[in-house]
Amino acid sequence: MPLVDLDRFDFLYANRVKGMKTAVTRDLMATLSRPGIISLAGGFPDTKLFGEEAFREISQNIAADSAQALQYGPTAGLESIKDVIVDVMSAEGIEASQEEVFTTTGAQQALDLVAKVFLDEGDAILCEGPTYAGALNAFAAYRPRIMHIPMDRAGIIPSAVREALKKARKQGVRVKFIYTVPNFQNPTGVTMNGERRRELLQIAREYDLIIIEDNPYGMLRFEGEPLPTLSAIEKEEDGDVDRVVYLGTFSKIFAPGVRLGWVHAQPGILHKINVGKQGADLCSSNLSQMMISSYFQHSDWRGYVKRQTKIYQERRNAMLDALAEFMPKEVHWTHPEGGLFVWATMPSYLDATNMLPRAISRNVAYVPGEGFYAGGEGKNCMRLNFSFVEPERIRRGIELLSEVIRDHMELRSDLERGSQQGARHGSKIGTDR
Ligand SMILES: Cc1ncc(COP(=O)(O)O)c(C=O)c1O
Numbered sequence: 001m002p003l004v005d006l007d008r009f010d011f012l013y014a015n016r017v018k019g020m021k022t023a024v025t026r027d028l029m030a031t032l033s034r035p036g037i038i039s040l041a042g043g044f045p046d047t048k049l050f051g052e053e054a055f056r057e058i059s060q061n062i063a064a065d066s067a068q069a070l071q072y073g074p075t076a077g078l079e080s081i082k083d084v085i086v087d088v089m090s091a092e093g094i095e096a097s098q099e100e101v102f103t104t105t106g107a108q109q110a111l112d113l114v115a116k117v118f119l120d121e122g123d124a125i126l127c128e129g130p131t132y133a134g135a136l137n138a139f140a141a142y143r144p145r146i147m148h149i150p151m152d153r154a155g156i157i158p159s160a161v162r163e164a165l166k167k168a169r170k171q172g173v174r175v176k177f178i179y180t181v182p183n184f185q186n187p188t189g190v191t192m193n194g195e196r197r198r199e200l201l202q203i204a205r206e207y208d209l210i211i212i213e214d215n216p217y218g219m220l221r222f223e224g225e226p227l228p229t230l231s232a233i234e235k236e237e238d239g240d241v242d243r244v245v246y247l248g249t250f251s252k253i254f255a256p257g258v259r260l261g262w263v264h265a266q267p268g269i270l271h272k273i274n275v276g277k278q279g280a281d282l283c284s285s286n287l288s289q290m291m292i293s294s295y296f297q298h299s300d301w302r303g304y305v306k307r308q309t310k311i312y313q314e315r316r317n318a319m320l321d322a323l324a325e326f327m328p329k330e331v332h333w334t335h336p337e338g339g340l341f342v343w344a345t346m347p348s349y350l351d352a353t354n355m356l357p358r359a360i361s362r363n364v365a366y367v368p369g370e371g372f373y374a375g376g377e378g379k380n381c382m383r384l385n386f387s388f389v390e391p392e393r394i395r396r397g398i399e400l401l402s403e404v405i406r407d408h409m410e411l412r413s414d415l416e417r418g419s420q421q422g423a424r425h426g427s428k429i430g431t432d433r
Helices: 024-032 052-063 079-091 106-118 133-140 158-171 194-207 230-238 267-281 286-298 301-326 352-361 391-418
Strands: 101-104 124-129 145-152 175-180 210-214 244-249 261-264 341-345 381-385
Touching: 052 286, 079 101, 079 244, 079 261, 079 286, 101 106, 101 267, 106 133, 106 175, 106 210, 106 244, 106 261, 106 267, 124 133, 124 158, 145 158, 158 175, 158 194, 175 194, 194 210, 194 230, 210 230, 230 244, 261 267, 301 341, 301 391, 352 391
Parallel strands: 124 145, 124 175, 175 210, 210 244
Antiparallel strands: 101 261, 244 261, 341 381
């Protein structure tokens, strides 16, 4: 980004701009599209799997309603897309009704709207540590305090949530919501176990908080049994949707290019979100909504998700096998049962951000862990994506990355022979070898 610090309108920008930063992955995009680079950095589903023929068919199906497709629509979304959302949620085990769902321009907009309607400057929110960088970005504009809660292999640690809430209460800090990605979390690939889901909900009741349940990956499971969403647990235990605000998206089960997601919540919250969205973009694209409705109503979308998931599983296997084959024994990683990501943790003295230029010069890229924390932790960690690259290239990419890590470890050993340095920043996530 050129000359950001010399921006001559600095004195005019709003205070909120100070907290906003661009996502590393967005900045990296141009570099990563360079031929020859094996990018394990993106968070992309593989849209090539959808195919030209299926795309043509959808376009033909909606051509007859071109006037509506090209028109503005209702802020909450067309009736037909709400039917589809209810259907998709039912496949996720949530009995939703049309009135409880609200269409957004991707789940990303939902994150922004949730922050817009709940956060005043200085309010605190609890997030997993690490958490989805895009959520941190969306929240940052509203200038909250981010409190990261450590995770282990079973997800966010409830006792640490309680501790943080007690501490906040003591300090007179107002906590508004807990943000969680319970399934195959971005960036760690970790899934919160069933017991913790119930406990988290119980904590939210005790402290009268909202839970933002962001679930883009729930249906991309290739191992193990699906777990009930927090939203489903709330309906089962309390008889209705109340404090869980569930975010869904078509990005990972269909395609991110349509930019369509949704919020499932109780009417009071949806009303506020509706007003917030009117100010942001009036409505989401009718064209996208109609394409999705056409596909989901007339085609085997579940079959398509299954096909994608099978391919991601092969790629996940390729990544785990390559990690086991090539990585130095000091490096650890997670074992996701679905989704798109593996999280790798290097020895605490290595810095994944500093290492990235070297990795790119060796033709492999990843996302440094630092961007998934608000306060600079996670420096020795990295997010590795397996959904977008073919297995042989994943294997080669991990081999190259292992070489880069080894080089840096050796450099450190050389330095250490001369002088003793203190360890820096660690990571709390329990990982598999
Ligand atoms: C956890 C999480 N939430 C939200 C989003 C945004 O998704 P969308 O494409 O629906 O805006 C992503 C995208 O990668 C994500 O990983």
